[in-house]
Amino acid sequence: MSPNGLNDANNTAASPASSKTGLFILAITYWLYFGQLGVLVPYLGIFLDGRGFSSAEIGELFAVITLARILGPGLWAGVADKTGNAIGVMRLGCLLTVLTFSSVFYFTSFWGLTLAFGLMMMFWTAVLPQLEVITMNTVAKTNATYGQVRLWGSVGFICLTVGVGKALDIFSTDTPVHASIGILALLFISTLFIRAPKEAAPETSTAGSIWKYAKQKPFAIFIFASACLQISFGAYYGFFALYMRDLDYSGQQTGIFIALGVLAEVGIFLIARRLISQFGVWNLLFVSIALTGLRWYVMAAFADTFMVIVLSQLIHALSFGLTHAVSVHFIHQFLPKAYQSRGQAVYISIAFGLGGAFGNYMAGQQWQQGTNAYETFVTAAVFAAIGALSLLLCSRKEMESAKAA
DSSP: OOTTGGGHHHHSOOSOTTSHHHHHHHHHHHHHHHHHHHHHHHHHHHHHHHTTOOHHHHHHHHHHHHHHHHHHHHHHHHHHHHHSOHHHHHHHHHHHHHHHHGGGGGOOSHHHHHHHHHHHHHHHTTTHHHHHHHHHHHHTTSSOOHHHHHHHHHHHHHHHHHHHHHHHHHSOTTHHHHHHHHHHHHHHHHHTTOOOOOOOOOOGGGOSOTHHHHTSHHHHHHHHHHHHHHHHTHHHHHHHHHHHHHTTOOHHHHHHHHHHHHHHHHHHHHHHHHHHHHHOHHHHHHHHHHHHHHHHHHHHHHTTSHHHHHHHHHTHIIIIIIHHHHHHHHHHHHSOGGGHHHHHHHIIIIIIIIIHHHHHHHHHHHHGGGTTHHHHHHHHHHHHHHHHHHGGGSOHHHHHTOOOO
């Protein structure tokens, strides 16, 4: 490989970005990326519990590694926007993620594992913002939609969540990290085949800080509501699998519950563009976040009822699937092209990073080995409600017609 090997994709002739092959490779990359999340997000708590950590320690570790999502996205997206080499940044992030994640096998202490997962997350944040921008630019030149490509991420999440859930019934609690190494290696390989459409270099007149756009009212309220939503996910991401185990559901059943929620996402992604066109950004965000609050409440009060779990998981189509599709759309239409990677990075850093870290820490402090499960999920419901109500500070017209000034 040449010294600039990570730039080869941009310097060599490739098949047209509109080709089915290009879309197929992007779909595989989403399958692997979100498949990896389908392994770690539901089952990392079980892995840490198997290593002897308390619920407070699990929450603290989740919070610390999630903090890496605050610094990482802005750093990587700034490099991608300024160099115009989103693919190179994405590949480098994937490679360093594999290498740092491998150190999990050599650490047993709290701080050792925190360091390993924290570094992994720092490099992991290089991947998604670039992938989203590449995908949005690619589908713009085809008849395909973002949702039709992104839904394969949900399929990957389903397949690996169910598969690893079943494996946990047979093998040790270290199963999730063993599976993750293989998936991360395949993810890096898949990025080597991505070819992005040629984009003009950003005009010098667009130079400046992303924050001059991020502080504008529609974007600021959007980010606050998104952060509240991710705070509310702390209980679910950190303790849902342990909660189901405490309620005597098997690992396979837990995997199926999680997969059911993600399966509902697939349907949403197929019709997301139509829904956005018909109902608009504000309406979809408000309804989705409000129903997420309802989801956490019924999870708190009625989780011992099988059908309640099923129905609450179906709401995941809105809690994550629709809110994410709408968010990507909003950022893409609100910001100039030169700032789109950084805009995605701000979204991930503040909502998923800061909001997710606070939500994970708070849930860990509340959980108390499952004795405060009700209080933990009620708190999640409250934060989701705050997120929905905050949207009332911005009118539908302001958000629908929003374009950065």
